[in-house]
Amino acid sequence: MPALDGSILLAFLRAGDEPVSGDRLARELGVSRVAVWARLEKLRKAGFVFTAAPRRGYRLAETPRHLEPSLLEAHLRHAGVQTPVEFLAACDSTNSEAERRLAVGAEAPFAVLAGRQTAGRGRLGRRWHSERAGNLYLSLAFRPFLPPESLRPFTLWMGLALCAHVEARHGVRLGLKWPNDLLTPDGRKVVGMLTEARVDADSVRELVFGVGMNFIGRPQDMAEDVRQVAGTLESAVGARVDPNVEAALIIRALLEAWEQFTEGTWRRAFRARWQKHDVLTGRSVRVGLRGKPVAGVVDGVDEEGSLILRVGGRRRAVVSSGEVTLRRR
Numbered sequence: 001m002p003a004l005d006g007s008i009l010l011a012f013l014r015a016g017d018e019p020v021s022g023d024r025l026a027r028e029l030g031v032s033r034v035a036v037w038a039r040l041e042k043l044r045k046a047g048f049v050f051t052a053a054p055r056r057g058y059r060l061a062e063t064p065r066h067l068e069p070s071l072l073e074a075h076l077r078h079a080g081v082q083t084p085v086e087f088l089a090a091c092d093s094t095n096s097e098a099e100r101r102l103a104v105g106a107e108a109p110f111a112v113l114a115g116r117q118t119a120g121r122g123r124l125g126r127r128w129h130s131e132r133a134g135n136l137y138l139s140l141a142f143r144p145f146l147p148p149e150s151l152r153p154f155t156l157w158m159g160l161a162l163c164a165h166v167e168a169r170h171g172v173r174l175g176l177k178w179p180n181d182l183l184t185p186d187g188r189k190v191v192g193m194l195t196e197a198r199v200d201a202d203s204v205r206e207l208v209f210g211v212g213m214n215f216i217g218r219p220q221d222m223a224e225d226v227r228q229v230a231g232t233l234e235s236a237v238g239a240r241v242d243p244n245v246e247a248a249l250i251i252r253a254l255l256e257a258w259e260q261f262t263e264g265t266w267r268r269a270f271r272a273r274w275q276k277h278d279v280l281t282g283r284s285v286r287v288g289l290r291g292k293p294v295a296g297v298v299d300g301v302d303e304e305g306s307l308i309l310r311v312g313g314r315r316r317a318v319v320s321s322g323e324v325t326l327r328r329r
Contacts, residue, residue, distance in 0.1 A: 010078060094113065135216065164253075174308055289326070299316065
């Protein structure tokens, strides 16, 4: 009865520090007190800790340090998220799973979350290390029916929305490294984004936006080939974070950003957010393209999210896609 577990946990979330009585839970949920007690025992075995308040009920004292379906459901409901969210203990890639569901006609928008990925991927076919439980492996799926050119600034906007959310919630200013990485204040990569689309002649029919975010752990515990560059939200915040509440609030923030994008209101905040979170302007970079790489000094982005480079004298180059590498001066 996962829905009942979620409803029980939601009651504790809404109660805050106040105890919740078994009688109240039984009455509000329409079940017996024995059924409530049995579900609490099940949740205890799953890693939840409830403390007793004599003659007053129970308090939720501790929750698991990984994404847990019932707790995630409770936080999503507490945050007012109505979009369907499917949690999988493991999958190959949440983007691939979202694409498969779109292909068989699943109603969009929806979200897919995984406790871990066995074949997570980033841009340009790179592997995204995602075997560690407790982090965010998320894909949002849409059927936008928008002209392809209108989606050029989409990934940047979603990244900026995530930066704004983290700063508002935790007071930590992440940096956006064009086009799809978010960095902690000390320059470690904490978020990677991957946007994939099915495009007809004049319309984007299916769109999947994938986010990988490191919530917990230490860089030294990560895979050897990423520990020098990867960071975590916990390390940036300097305090313990709850993966379930973070996931629920990020999903809400990204769905709100999607609504702003489709409505066109995103443009009001785009420039200010870019100036606040951009980490490349003024830096000397090389941008690898399908053709010849372009080297220059970053001079911001245009209204469509393309990177502007000064490549010598007053000459400028506008780059709509590519891989950025910082150059030594």
